Amino acid sequence: MTQFSGIQPTGLTHLGNYLGAIRQWAARHHRDDLFCVVDLHAMTIRHNPNVLRARAREQLAMLIAAGVNPDIACVFTQSDLIQEHAALTWVLECVVSYGELARMTQFKDKAKGQDGVRAGLFTYPVLMAADILLHGAEEVPVGEDQRQHLELARTLAKRFNATYGEVLTVPRAVTPRVAARVADLAAPERKMSKSSGDQSGTVLVLDPPELIRRKIMRAVTDQVGEVRYAPESQPGVSNLLDILAACTNGEPRALAEQISGYAELKERTAEAVIEELRPVREGVRELLADPAELDQLRAHGAERARAGCAHRLEAVLKVTGLR
Incomplete structure (x- = not known):
C-alpha cells in the first residue's frame, strides 16, 4: 500500500514536527512509500532563493538522519521532478473549477487582509493533488488542516478518470498515529510553531x-x-x-x-x-558536511521517483491528447 507524505522547507524544523511526523515516518516506512521535500510549495509566498535551497537540502538530510532509509522508501526533492510535477499540475488545473479552489479554507485564511496574493497560493491545492496522483499514492496521512485538500485530490482523480479513462489512483486519507501535542514552551495554550515570531x-x-x-x-x-x-x-x-x-x-x-x-x-x-x-x-551535520554524499542520495531518490511515475504521466498525456 503506497503512502505519500510531503514536508515543506518553509521554516526550521521544530520538536513538534519531529515527534508528530518525522519520527513516525522513520519508525514505519515500506518499500513503496514516498517522502518528498515539497520545495515548490514554498514559493506561494515571498521567499529568499538561497534560504529555500539551503532548507530543502537540510530537510532532506533530516529525513535521512532521522531514520527514513533511502534504500527502502523513496526520499526525494519535489523540484528535482519539476517537469513531471508541473505537467500533471497543468492538466489538473484544466480539470478543477474556479469555485472548487475558491472554497479552499486555507487559501481564504492565508489571503485574508493581504495585498498582492499570489496565484500560486490559490492553485496550490492542485499542485498538492498532482504530487499525490503523479506517484500513484493509495494512502495519504493527513491532519484535519489538510483533509480538504486531500478530498480535492480524490475529486480530481475521479473526474479525470471519468472523462479520459482509468489512469489515476484515487487516494484515501489515513489518520496518522496519534502523537503528543507539543505546545509552545512560552505559551502552552498554542501549538509549537516554526512561524511564531517569538x-x-x-x-x-x-x-x-x-x-x-x-x-x-x-x-x-x-x-x-x-x-x-x-x-x-x-x-x-x-x-x-x-x-x-x-x-x-x-x-x-x-x-x-x-x-x-x-x-x-x-x-x-x-x-x-x-x-x-x-x-x-x-x-x-554529517550529511551537510559531505555535499557529494547528500547529492548522491538526492539523485538516487529523484531517479527512483521519476522511474516510478513515468508510465503514469505518459498515460495522462496520451489520454488527454498531448501525445
Whole structure:
C-alpha cells in the first residue's frame, strides 16, 4: 500500500514536527512509500532563493538522519521532478473549477487582509493533488488542516478518470498515529510553531544542547506547585510531561507520579529531548558536511521517483491528447 507524505522547507524544523511526523515516518516506512521535500510549495509566498535551497537540502538530510532509509522508501526533492510535477499540475488545473479552489479554507485564511496574493497560493491545492496522483499514492496521512485538500485530490482523480479513462489512483486519507501535542514552551495554550515570531518557546531539532536546555528550563509552568497531568488546568506542566513521555516512551500521568517538583520535571525533560535529538542533529551535520554524499542520495531518490511515475504521466498525456 503506497503512502505519500510531503514536508515543506518553509521554516526550521521544530520538536513538534519531529515527534508528530518525522519520527513516525522513520519508525514505519515500506518499500513503496514516498517522502518528498515539497520545495515548490514554498514559493506561494515571498521567499529568499538561497534560504529555500539551503532548507530543502537540510530537510532532506533530516529525513535521512532521522531514520527514513533511502534504500527502502523513496526520499526525494519535489523540484528535482519539476517537469513531471508541473505537467500533471497543468492538466489538473484544466480539470478543477474556479469555485472548487475558491472554497479552499486555507487559501481564504492565508489571503485574508493581504495585498498582492499570489496565484500560486490559490492553485496550490492542485499542485498538492498532482504530487499525490503523479506517484500513484493509495494512502495519504493527513491532519484535519489538510483533509480538504486531500478530498480535492480524490475529486480530481475521479473526474479525470471519468472523462479520459482509468489512469489515476484515487487516494484515501489515513489518520496518522496519534502523537503528543507539543505546545509552545512560552505559551502552552498554542501549538509549537516554526512561524511564531517569538522562538523562545520553540525547540528546534538542530538547536545545540545548551540552547535546548535553556529553553526548557525557562518553560512556563504555573503557581500550583504540583506536578500533575492536567492539560486544562495546568497546560505548561502537562506539555512538559507530554514531551518527556514522547521522548522516553512513557505515560504522562505515570511520569507525573515519579517527579517531585517543577525543577526536576524540566531537568528530566531537557535531558530526554537532548538525547532524543542528538543522533538526528549529528546525522544532519554529517550529511551537510559531505555535499557529494547528500547529492548522491538526492539523485538516487529523484531517479527512483521519476522511474516510478513515468508510465503514469505518459498515460495522462496520451489520454488527454498531448501525445
